[in-house]
Amino acid sequence: MVSKVLIANRGAIARRVIRACSEMGKATVALYSDADADAVYLSEASETAHLPGHSAVETYLNQDLILDIARRCGADSVHPGYGFLAENSAFATAAIDAGLTFIGPNPEWLAAMGDKVAARKLFSDHGFPVFAGSGLVASAAEAASAAQAIGYPVMLKPAGGGGGMGMEIVRDEEEVEAAFKRAQAIAGSAFDDSSVYLEQWIDRPRHIEFQILADGRGGAVHAYERECSVQRRNQKLIEESPAPGLDANLVAETAQKAAAVCGELGYNNVGTLETLFSRDGGIGFLEMNTRIQVEHGVTEMVTGLDLVQDQIRLAEGGLLPDVPERNGYAIEARVYAEDAETLLPSTGKLHVFKPPMLTGVRVETGYAQGQTVTPFYDALLAKVIAHGSTRELAIGRLTVALRAFEIIGVKTNVALLTSVLQDAEFLTGNVDTGIVSRLLGNG
Numbered sequence: 001m002v003s004k005v006l007i008a009n010r011g012a013i014a015r016r017v018i019r020a021c022s023e024m025g026k027a028t029v030a031l032y033s034d035a036d037a038d039a040v041y042l043s044e045a046s047e048t049a050h051l052p053g054h055s056a057v058e059t060y061l062n063q064d065l066i067l068d069i070a071r072r073c074g075a076d077s078v079h080p081g082y083g084f085l086a087e088n089s090a091f092a093t094a095a096i097d098a099g100l101t102f103i104g105p106n107p108e109w110l111a112a113m114g115d116k117v118a119a120r121k122l123f124s125d126h127g128f129p130v131f132a133g134s135g136l137v138a139s140a141a142e143a144a145s146a147a148q149a150i151g152y153p154v155m156l157k158p159a160g161g162g163g164g165m166g167m168e169i170v171r172d173e174e175e176v177e178a179a180f181k182r183a184q185a186i187a188g189s190a191f192d193d194s195s196v197y198l199e200q201w202i203d204r205p206r207h208i209e210f211q212i213l214a215d216g217r218g219g220a221v222h223a224y225e226r227e228c229s230v231q232r233r234n235q236k237l238i239e240e241s242p243a244p245g246l247d248a249n250l251v252a253e254t255a256q257k258a259a260a261v262c263g264e265l266g267y268n269n270v271g272t273l274e275t276l277f278s279r280d281g282g283i284g285f286l287e288m289n290t291r292i293q294v295e296h297g298v299t300e301m302v303t304g305l306d307l308v309q310d311q312i313r314l315a316e317g318g319l320l321p322d323v324p325e326r327n328g329y330a331i332e333a334r335v336y337a338e339d340a341e342t343l344l345p346s347t348g349k350l351h352v353f354k355p356p357m358l359t360g361v362r363v364e365t366g367y368a369q370g371q372t373v374t375p376f377y378d379a380l381l382a383k384v385i386a387h388g389s390t391r392e393l394a395i396g397r398l399t400v401a402l403r404a405f406e407i408i409g410v411k412t413n414v415a416l417l418t419s420v421l422q423d424a425e426f427l428t429g430n431v432d433t434g435i436v437s438r439l440l441g442n443g
Contacts, residue, residue: 164234
């Protein structure tokens with residue numbers, strides 16, 4: 001059984017894990033870098049441990065130091081959160097070899113799903129739909145040949161990447177060579193792996209993901225879908241459940257298929273199977289995220305599940321939870337510290353930081369008034385999640401909450417979020433991955 005959890009992360013997810021562990025009666029060790037020395041959640045953990053330095057490489061990505069701290073503080077488990085080392089199979093293996101319980105999928109799943117080409121083939125072989133694509137392409141000439149077979153336009157993507165980095169739309173053969181070089185360079189720099197492959201380009205799709213819980217013994221369930229189409233630069237901004245404007249039976253069938261395949265494969269712990277729904281009714285596997293999602297709170301608000309606690313129970317060898325009927329609607333907005341014009345991160349001291357306290361609204365944040373937003377990590381300030389008996393009520397509550405969120409000291413994207421929530425197409429459920437670009441006048 002897990003009794004003392006070292007949290008190999010920071011910010012909102014570190015605070016979220018602390019809360020889940022506290023409710024389960026489990027001790028926690030919160031890590032902090034020099035840049036996070038005044039983080040609000042440090043006082044909420046059972047104990048803390050210092051990671052000297054500021055950059056991610058010398059702190060939250062420093063595997064040897066993190067595992068040494070786990071040994072010295074007597075932790076029996078590690079929760080990786082999301083980002084940083086969450087999907088790093090080498091870290092998970094090292095943690096297990098050190099005698100720790102890794103609160104997440106087994107290392108082989110982190111490795112298998114981290115290879116996007118292999119993951120596509122694996123799910124396709126087990127009957128889950130995929131759009132046309134290629135294997136790894138080693139040259140621009142190979143990419144051009146594969147693109148010809150798939151049909152233009154295509155998307156060049158890093159095989160080991162995520163977060164939208166390194167993705168290049170290629171509309172004709174003349175664009176292949178330059179796009180291939182850019183994609184390889186970004187992939188090599190961001191993911192230490194320059195491998196790329198091609199997928200059929202789907203114009204203005206719906207990005208729908210399915211929350212999976214699995215026990216590693218053939219059992220798997222889904223906790224419904226999340227609509228994640230509101231994105232900027234392939235990064236999600238607004239997520240909701242249920243997905244509006246789609247055939248509910250088709251979505252439910254896809255969710256059940258996703259769970260069934262994960263069960264057949266023997267997947268364990270939580271994961272999110274991401275898909276694209278095309279405008280002509282096609283569905284295709286996108287990737288499998290082998291961790292807790294940033295937007296997991298949306299699912300929790302409509303099901304009553306605690307997905308972090310479920311992660312821990314499954315890591316202990318426990319049973320799958322009973323997933324209740326979905327209750328109402330939930331929608332989340334990600335509040336980032338960024339300049340609305342340049343879209344660059346905004347840094348500075350939070351002179352005022354007052355999250356809203358409203359009925360049906362939950363705020364997840366790792367910040368408090370007086371803290372400094374630094375340039376060293378992700379610019380996410382908070383996740384604001386609203387629930388209601390109808391989609392309209394949930395959107396209304398989220399809009400009010402965003403307007404009531406007082407933040408002085410850094411620039412934020414709140415105005416962009418509220419403009420999306422007020423958009424006529426969004427309000428009717430007519431959303432796709434191009435909605436933000438159209439609002440900004442560049443799509």
